[in-house]
Amino acid sequence: MPVESVFPRLEALLPHVQKPIQYVGGELNSTVKDWDACDVRWALMYPDAYEVGLPNQGVMILYEVLNEREGVLAERTYSVWPDLEKLMREHRVPQFTVDAHRPVGAFDLFGVSFSTELGYTNLLTALDLAGIPLRARDRGVDHPVVVAGGHAAFNPEPIADYIDCAVIGDGEQAVLEITEITRAWKAEGRPGGREELLLRLAKTGGVYVPGFYDVEYLPDGRIARVVPNRSGVPWRVSKHTVMDLDEWPYPKQPLVPLAETVHERMSVEIFRGCTRGCRFCQAGMITRPVRERSITGIGEMVEKGLKNTGFEEVGLLSLSSADHSEIGDIAKGLADRYEDDKIGLSLPSTRVDAFNIDLANELTRNGRRSGLTFAPEGGSERIRKVINKMVSEDDLIRTVATAYGNGWRQVKLYFMCGLPTETDDDVLQIADMAAKVISKGREVSGSNDIRCTVSIGGFVPKPHTPFQWAPQLSAEETDARLEKLRERIRADKRYGRSIGFRYHDGKPGIVEGLLSRGDRRVGDVIRAVYEAGGRFDGWREHFSYDLWMECAERALAPHGVDVDWYTTRERTYEEVLPWDHLDSGLDKDWLWEDWQDALDETEVEDCRWTPCFDCGVCPAMDTSIQIGPTGKKLLPLTVVNK
Amino acid sequence: MQRIRLRYTKRGRLRFTSHRDFQRAFERALRRAEVPMAYSAGFTPHPKVSYANAAPTGTGSEAEYLEIALTERRDPEVLRRLLDESLPDGLDVVDAVEAHTSGFADRLTASHWELRLDGVEPEEARKAVEVFLAADSVEVRRQTKKGMRTFDTRAAVASLEVAPTGSDRPGDGPCAILRLVVRHLTPAVRPDDVLSGLRATADLAPPVPAAVTRLAQGPLDEETGTVTDPLAPDRDATPAATVPDGTA
Ligand code: B12
Ligand code: SF4
Numbered sequence: 001m002p003v004e005s006v007f008p009r010l011e012a013l014l015p016h017v018q019k020p021i022q023y024v025g026g027e028l029n030s031t032v033k034d035w036d037a038c039d040v041r042w043a044l045m046y047p048d049a050y051e052v053g054l055p056n057q058g059v060m061i062l063y064e065v066l067n068e069r070e071g072v073l074a075e076r077t078y079s080v081w082p083d084l085e086k087l088m089r090e091h092r093v094p095q096f097t098v099d100a101h102r103p104v105g106a107f108d109l110f111g112v113s114f115s116t117e118l119g120y121t122n123l124l125t126a127l128d129l130a131g132i133p134l135r136a137r138d139r140g141v142d143h144p145v146v147v148a149g150g151h152a153a154f155n156p157e158p159i160a161d162y163i164d165c166a167v168i169g170d171g172e173q174a175v176l177e178i179t180e181i182t183r184a185w186k187a188e189g190r191p192g193g194r195e196e197l198l199l200r201l202a203k204t205g206g207v208y209v210p211g212f213y214d215v216e217y218l219p220d221g222r223i224a225r226v227v228p229n230r231s232g233v234p235w236r237v238s239k240h241t242v243m244d245l246d247e248w249p250y251p252k253q254p255l256v257p258l259a260e261t262v263h264e265r266m267s268v269e270i271f272r273g274c275t276r277g278c279r280f281c282q283a284g285m286i287t288r289p290v291r292e293r294s295i296t297g298i299g300e301m302v303e304k305g306l307k308n309t310g311f312e313e314v315g316l317l318s319l320s321s322a323d324h325s326e327i328g329d330i331a332k333g334l335a336d337r338y339e340d341d342k343i344g345l346s347l348p349s350t351r352v353d354a355f356n357i358d359l360a361n362e363l364t365r366n367g368r369r370s371g372l373t374f375a376p377e378g379g380s381e382r383i384r385k386v387i388n389k390m391v392s393e394d395d396l397i398r399t400v401a402t403a404y405g406n407g408w409r410q411v412k413l414y415f416m417c418g419l420p421t422e423t424d425d426d427v428l429q430i431a432d433m434a435a436k437v438i439s440k441g442r443e444v445s446g447s448n449d450i451r452c453t454v455s456i457g458g459f460v461p462k463p464h465t466p467f468q469w470a471p472q473l474s475a476e477e478t479d480a481r482l483e484k485l486r487e488r489i490r491a492d493k494r495y496g497r498s499i500g501f502r503y504h505d506g507k508p509g510i511v512e513g514l515l516s517r518g519d520r521r522v523g524d525v526i527r528a529v530y531e532a533g534g535r536f537d538g539w540r541e542h543f544s545y546d547l548w549m550e551c552a553e554r555a556l557a558p559h560g561v562d563v564d565w566y567t568t569r570e571r572t573y574e575e576v577l578p579w580d581h582l583d584s585g586l587d588k589d590w591l592w593e594d595w596q597d598a599l600d601e602t603e604v605e606d607c608r609w610t611p612c613f614d615c616g617v618c619p620a621m622d623t624s625i626q627i628g629p630t631g632k633k634l635l636p637l638t639v640v641n642k
Numbered sequence: 643m644q645r646i647r648l649r650y651t652k653r654g655r656l657r658f659t660s661h662r663d664f665q666r667a668f669e670r671a672l673r674r675a676e677v678p679m680a681y682s683a684g685f686t687p688h689p690k691v692s693y694a695n696a697a698p699t700g701t702g703s704e705a706e707y708l709e710i711a712l713t714e715r716r717d718p719e720v721l722r723r724l725l726d727e728s729l730p731d732g733l734d735v736v737d738a739v740e741a742h743t744s745g746f747a748d749r750l751t752a753s754h755w756e757l758r759l760d761g762v763e764p765e766e767a768r769k770a771v772e773v774f775l776a777a778d779s780v781e782v783r784r785q786t787k788k789g790m791r792t793f794d795t796r797a798a799v800a801s802l803e804v805a806p807t808g809s810d811r812p813g814d815g816p817c818a819i820l821r822l823v824v825r826h827l828t829p830a831v832r833p834d835d836v837l838s839g840l841r842a843t844a845d846l847a848p849p850v851p852a853a854v855t856r857l858a859q860g861p862l863d864e865e866t867g868t869v870t871d872p873l874a875p876d877r878d879a880t881p882a883a884t885v886p887d888g889t890a
Binding site: 011012014015016019020021023024025026027256258259262264306307308309310312342399407512 | 655656658659660662663664666667669670671672673674681687700728730731732843850851
C-alpha cells in the first residue's frame with residue numbers, strides 16, 4: 001500500500017494558522033527514511049504543542065535509537081493547535097508526522113510519551129484525527145498499535161481503554177524489543193492478527209496490555225483485584241532499566257528546530273535516577289537506582305552535541321544534577337573548555353547547599369549573575385522532615401548568604417502547598433523564611449536591591465510514592481492557605497516589597513490528582529472532556545476546571561464514586577491500588593513504612609552514601625547503583641585543522 | 643574586519659520560517675561552521691549580522707540578503723558553501739561577496755515577485771491585470787501595527803503581467819502565474835496588497851491563498867522595469883588579486 005505525504009493538502013491550510021513553521025519539519029538532524037525499505041515503522045508522539053514536545057529528550061532518544069537500525073523507521077508527531085485541528089477536520093487532513101508528513105494511521109506502532117497526565121485529552125484528539133478508533137478493542141489488524149511510555153505510564157489505567165499497551169521505565173531497549181517482535185510477526189504474515197501480536201508482547205513480562213487484565217470492584221467502589229484474563233500473561237509487568245548510560249549516549253545528534261521552543265538549549269543527561277528519597281517525588285522513586293554517566297562520557301556528548309547543533313547553552317540534566325559524584329570536575333572542565341566560545345552551562349534542579357554556589361559561580365564564570373533557584377519545598381522544619389527534604393533553615397540561610405555575597409541578586413525558592421499533615425502554620429513559615437533570606441541578603445550584599453521570589457504550587461500525590469495513600473488537599477483549602485500566605489507576605493512592611501509571590505491555584509491540581517491516581521473508570525471522564533472540546537490541559541488558557549468537574553460528575557456517578565473519592569480520600573494499607581500490578585521495583589511494604597515514617601516525621605538517608613535501606617528496586621530489577629568517581633578529568637580540547 | 647554579503651533563499655516548506663526563526667537558525671549555523679564572527683559589545687554579546695528587508699512568513703524567496711562581520715578573512719565562496727551545508731535544505735546560501743561598498747540596504751529599492759494563483763484561469767487573471775494597470779490609483783486598506791492604513795497599490799507597482807503557466811506545477815486544474823515588480827515604499831506595499839487591489843478593481847478572487855515567492859530584490863531599472871543584482875557593485879569593486887583563501 002503506497003503511503004503518500006499529506007503535505008500538499010496541509011500546505012494549503014498553513015497560511016491560515018498560527019506559527020505554521022511548527023508543522024513543516026525539516027529540523028536539523030531530523031531523519032526521513034525510505035518507507036518501503038523499512039519493515040517496522042514507528043510514529044512517536046509527544047502529546048503537547050511542538051514548542052514543548054520537540055525538546056523532549058525521551059522522544060528524541062527513541063527517535064534516534066530506532067532510526068539507527070536497519071529496516072526501522074521512526075517519525076515524530078505533536079499535538080496540533082485547535083486552529084489547525086479545525087481546518088484538518090474540515091479538509092479531512094489526518095494527523096501527520098512532521099518528518100515526511102505521513103499519516104499516523106499508516107504506521108505499525110504509535111508510541112506516545114507522557115511525562116504528565118495532562119496530555120490524555122490530546123492523545124484522544126490525535127487518535128481521532130489519525131482515523132484510529134478511540135477504543136483499543138475497536139481497532140483492526142491494520143491500525144497502529146498504540147504504545148504509551150514516559151513517567152505517567154506508571155499508572156496507565158485512566159487511558160487503559162485507549163492504548164493497546166504501555167511500557168514503564170527506560171525506553172531505549174524496550175522499543176527495540178517491541179520492534180523485533182513486531183517484525184517477526186509481520187514476517188510470518190501477521191498470524192492471529194492484532195491480538196496475537198499483543199500477546200507476544202505481553203508474554204515478555206515487560207509490556208503491559210490492559211486488555212488482557214480484568215478489574216473487579218468491591219461494592220464500595222474500591223478495586224477487589226486485577227487478574228489476567230488469558231494464559232501466558234504475567235500477573236505483574238516490570239519496568240525497564242538501562243544499566244550503562246555510557247553505552248547509550250543519546251541523543252547524539254539533538255534536533256535543532258527552526259521554530260522557537262520552550263527549551264532553547266542542548267541537554268545532556270548526566271545521570272538517571274535519584275535516591276535522595278523525597279517522598280512526594282514520583283520521578284525519584286520510579287527511576288531508581290542512580291546510574292551515572294561518566295565524566296568522560298559527558299564531555300564527549302557535550303562536544304559532539306555542540307558540533308552537531310550550534311546551540312549556545314548546555315543543560316546538564318538529571319533529577320538533582322549537583323549530586324553527580326564528579327560534578328565539580330565536570331563543571332570546571334566544561335567551563336575551561338568552552339570559556340572562549342561563549343557557551344553557557346546550566347544545571348537544572350539544584351539542591352540547597354553551599355557547594356552549589358561554588359558550582360553556580362563556576363558555571364557563570366564570565367556571565368551575568370542574575371538568579372539562582374532552590375527548592376526547599378516545605379516552609380517549616382517539621383514539614384521538611386515529613387517529605388524527607390533534608391535541608392535546615394540554617395543551611396538555606398547560609399547558602400543564600402554565600403549567593404548574595406558572590407554577586408547574585410535574585411533567589412527563587414520553590415515550595416509546595418497541601419503536603420500531608422500540613423497546617424496553615426507550615427505554609428505561613430514560608431513568609432518568615434523569605435524575610436530572613438532578604439534580611440541576610442541585605443546584610444551581606446550591603447544593598448537593598450535584592451529580591452527573593454517565592455513560587456508555590458499544589459502538591460499532587462502520585463502512584464509509586466510513599467504518598468500514594470495520602471489525601472490530597474482540596475482546591476478550596478489550597479487556595480485559602482495560599483491566600484493567607486499572600487496576606488502574610490503583603491503585611492510584611494520591612495521585607496514584603498522585596499518578596500515576589502507566584503502561585504498556582506488549586507484547581508488544576510485536582511484534575512491532575514484525578515488522572516494520577518485514577519483507575520479505568522476515569523477513562524470515561526477523559527473521553528467526555530475530549531468530546532466536549534477539552535484540549536491542551538497543561539495550558540492555562542485552554543484548561544477548564546468546570547468542564548472537567550461536570551464531565552467527571554456525569555461519568556463517575558454510575559460507578560458510585562466521585563472526584564473527591566479519587567483525590568481527597570486517604571487510602572488504607574489493604575486497598576488494592578490501580579497500579580499495583582505494575583512493578584516499579586519498589587516494595588509496597590517499604591513504601592508503606594516510609595509513609596508511616598513520614599507521619600512520624602522520621603527521615604531516611606540516601607543509599608548512595610549509606611547502606612541500602614531495602615526499597616526493593618535493586619534486587620527486584622536485578623540492578624545496582626552505578627556511580628563514580630572515576631578520577632578522570634576533562635582535558636582541554638585540542639584545536640585541530642583550523 | 644571583513645564584511646561579507648550573502649544571498650539566501652526560503653524554499654519549499656521552509657518558506658514558513660519566520661524572520662526570527664531564521665535569525666536563530668543562522669546564528670547556530672555560524673557556530674557549527676565555526677565562522678570567526680565579530681561580536682557586539684555589551685552584557686550579552688551577539689554576532690554581528692545585519693539583515694535586510696526580510697520576506698514575510700509564508701512567502702518563499704530566492705533573494706534574501708544579509709551581511710556578516712568577521713574577525714579573520716575568509717574566502718566568500720568557501721564560506722558560502724560551509725554555511726549552506728550547515729543550514730537545513732530550503733534555507734540555501736546561494737551567493738556571497740565581500741562588501742566593498744556602503745549603502746547596501748538603500749540599493750534594495752524594489753522586489754520581483756511571483757504569485758501562483760491555483761484555481762484561477764490565466765485568461766481571467768489577464769483581464770484583471772489589464773483593468774488594474776489601466777487605473778490611476780488602486781487603494782486598499784489593511785490593518786498594520788500602527789492601525790488601519792490605506793495604500794495606493796497601483797503607484798507601487800512597476801510592472802505586472804501574467805506569465806505562461808509552466809507544465810511542472812503540482813496538481814491539475816486551472817492556475818495563473820503573475821509576475822510583479824513592486825517598489826519598496828513606506829509604508830510597504832506587499833504582494834497580497836496587490837492581490838487585494840486586483841480583487842477590488844477586477845473582482846479577481848482566488849479560491850485558495852496565493853503561493854508567493856520573491857524572485858529578486860535590488861535596484862529598480864526604471865526604464866526596463868526590471869530588478870537588477872544588488873551585489874553587482876561589490877562584485878565589480880573586488881580587487882583583481884584574490885584573497886588567499888579561507889583556511890588561514
Ligand atoms: C527538561 C525538563 C523539562 C523541560 C522540557 C520538557 C520536555 N518537553 O521535555 C521543561 C522546562 C519545559 C519542563 C516542563 C515541565 N516539567 Co519537566 N522536567 C524536565 C526534566 C529535568 C528532564 C526531562 C527529561 O528529558 N528526562 C530524560 C528523558 C530521557 O526521560 P523521559 O522523557 O522520561 O524518557 C524515557 C522514558 O520515560 C521512556 N519513554 C518516554 N516516552 C516514551 C514513549 C514510549 C512509547 C516508550 C516505549 C518509552 C518512553 O524512554 C525514555 C528513555 O529512557 C525532568 C526531570 C528528569 N530528570 O527527568 C522534569 C520533569 C519530567 N518535569 C516535571 C514537571 C512536573 C514538569 C511541568 C509539569 C512543570 C510545570 N508545573 O509546568 C512542565 C510540563 C511540560 C510538559 N507539558 O511536558 C516532572 C514530572 C513529574 C512527575 N512525573 O511526577 C519532572 C520529573 C521533574 C520533577 N521531579 O518534578 N520540564
Ligand atoms: S534497593 Fe537499596 S541500593 Fe537499590 S535503590 Fe533501593 S535503597 Fe538504594
